[in-house]
Amino acid sequence: MKRKLLRHSSLSVMIAVLCILLLLSAGCKKFFDVRPSTTSINPTTLGDFEEMLNNDSMAICNYLLADFMSDDVRLEDAHLSADAASSYTRSYLWEQTIWKPGDADFMYNASYTRILQMNIILERIGRSAGSEQQKNVIRAQAQINRAWYYLQLASLYGTDYQVATAAADLAVPLVLFPDASAQPVRATVQQVYNQVISDLTAAVATPGLPGMGRDVVHPGKAAGYALLARIYLNMGKYPDALNAAQSALAINSQLLKYARDYAPSSSLLDLSKNPEILLARLCIDYDFYNIRHTGFNISPSLRAVLDSNDIRLLNNFADGGLYINGLAFSGTAYDYSLGVPEVMLIKAECLARQQDAAGALALVNELRKNRLVTYAPLNSTTDVLTTVLQERRRELFYHGGLRLFDLKRLNRDSRFAQTLQRFADNGTTLKATLTANSPRYLMPFSPLIIANNPAIIQNPR
Template identity: 45%
Template sequence: MQTISKNITTLLLLSVVFSFGGCKKFLSVTPSTQSVNPVTIKDFQEILNSDSLSRTQFFPLDLMTDDVALTDNQFNTGDNFYRRIYTWDALIWNPAQIDFMYNYSYAKILQMNVILSRIDAAKKDALNTPQTKNLIVSQALTNRAWYYLQLVNTYGAAYDVSTSKTDPGVPLVLTPDAYALPARASVEQVYGSIISDLKKAAANTDMPSKGIDIIHPGKAAVYGLLARTYLYKGDYESASLFADSALTQESRLLDLTQNPYMPNQLQDLNTNPEVLLGRISSDEGFFKTYSNTFVIGGSLLDSLGGFSTADKRFSNRFSTSRFSPGVYKQNQLNAQTMVFDNSVAVPEIMLIKAECLARKGDFSAAGDLLDKLRSSRIINYSPSGRTYTADNILSYVIGERRRELCFHGGLRLFDLKRFNKGTPFRQSILRTSYSGTNYAELLPGSVLYLLPLSAYVLAANPNILQNPR
């Protein structure tokens, strides 16, 4: 009787998960049938063909950083979720509010767990070949790893070899168990699972360099994620090796000086050769709350060169009109939705490699990578105005990471957290009115860098401990 009850509960849970966010046709692949009981290779392929895997909602993490500013009018609109997360309030979530980042991520993880737990028992048919099964497994592992890397860096502390064995991470759910109420695994355990998944995926000889499109990962994406993961661990030797492996598979750059690239939808990523694994993040609530988009943070604007900069990373993203300078551009398909490219892509991998080179003192090779990237971003860029040395190269690399990876689904926040671990890049973030009044400050190493779990999550699983505030 208990087994029957458990099976019924599992099917009900899956019916919710496979309808979560909907499924749409992406390019030439067949979308999910939304089967609540996938049992065939085709079923598993269709789950992976759903573009919902590549649609994310991590803009709130960028709102916690110094890349974003609220105008005085926006700040004075009144109490709301966006203002609370912008000022790192003790209470961010309303009592009944669902944390869409947490819930959506675990819904996608559950889908991948279903694939991984059932594929060995898939029905025998023409599609059920070792090569096809291996590819499905590798893609499911890669997607699961991506979501866990986002989660552990959102709710957990930055990786620290001296504390990560005990630092709370996130629940580590690797099977589709409807009754499981796991406590938070340690940061070390979550990273171990991520690396294990990615290395299993990379070991698949049937996995191509790049997938059939940007929502299907290939080896370049797997190696790129391994490079990102090891960078966050502070294992720069491994990060460098996997960055090399990724760039061997794909190293093309899109010349922004000749292309006003600004994706409005997921399909737009498919035109960009840099993209290794497509991720598009959208946010509708901000515009509905403020009737406008946000303003670029002052220090990021300065880093990009000001309003008259030749850096296309500014003008492609932000308005340069005299009436709304520095305001994030509205989406051309839906003016009330902000869209952000959160993809794993070649520029990030180049910057990972450059950081690893800089940290071991190879300033010449690191500088060459920076100049190559900047030549594709800045009109008439000339490296002659820069002199790279062993003493300054890391600062140059960190600055370039900020310019290239702003509004990238939390990567700036994750960088700030790791820089707070006793490095010269520790900093405070001030929230200041246009008149100069300071109304919030985030100090280096503050517990407020950790996003709190929502009351909804805590009520659903009493074994989860809240982050300190």
């Protein structure tokens, strides 16, 4: 599964070059040995477009820096001193400068690589020969993939969604066509969210799109509804999030029983065996692992909500707190997939916010039944919403930035706002502080990106 990310820093340069490079390699690595009959550098047929969707690179991504910015990670002093100038350490410490002048932002570049592939499909498929039903399914799958990557980008580089300011707050360039001459400005949070919702709404309304894709790389309606539930939750549109979550769960509500069936997810093949997966997304990070030839530790605050009866703690962390899941290929693997557990927790949060404590707790208990060594149901709680949010943290750590994005939205509520701190190994020496709603929750753009596209306005620090 190891694949080098293309590291061109300008979107315009990337479009010009990747149109050829991506499509030349489109037939090289397919999911589940599906062998297309053709490989084209100028895709025009349904077979070409299916090839692009079937490429396993669509499911491979890396947003580990977003997890390093959250309160789920702890780096030891040895890590920090050995790699003081890297983007990993600087992100962890929320420093003024994240990127060195020559650094390529692998998150930004790889995301737009995937978006470019989907834009080519969406721009050309209407002119291809074939049945309209085939075209519609391919179009819907491209829309869901594009929506996933744009929501990641907007959540990482833009502010959390606020009704009063979303039309002015800046997110990322919104590129919907493969235009090699473009130097796009940053779109607003509202514009990106509108596009994501438009893509997903169109996709789930497609009659021929199956409820579940033929494998975990190909999205079906369940993945579209799950992603709608995620974006509506981010927007605080809880009735809409609830409806979308219920639609996804009506298609697939299967859970993996961890005590019997749990296995590390270090490949797409591993994810394909997990009935919870609605759309696979996998990160395998080599760079950080190769710095110290080890992983990183669980943070004290995450450890505090995971007890010794929880298989999520036992199977992911060594006794000293070192993250051990997915250690393979001289790297570390992380499951970023859209899955049934996240959708259940979105539904539970919406119910809790609607004062349906019993409904919310029932969902939390159903999940816990499949995650604990010895299960005992939660019968009552003084604060159901807090209970749901704690369960969300237990389930979705190291999940491509979801914890960071949760902190951003929850910091707007005084009940959940936090000031984060980084301490040295001695537990008392303070190394860094991040206040609620600080601009340092936003990932800055690398100097290379701005040098190649001066239209991009840098995030404040």
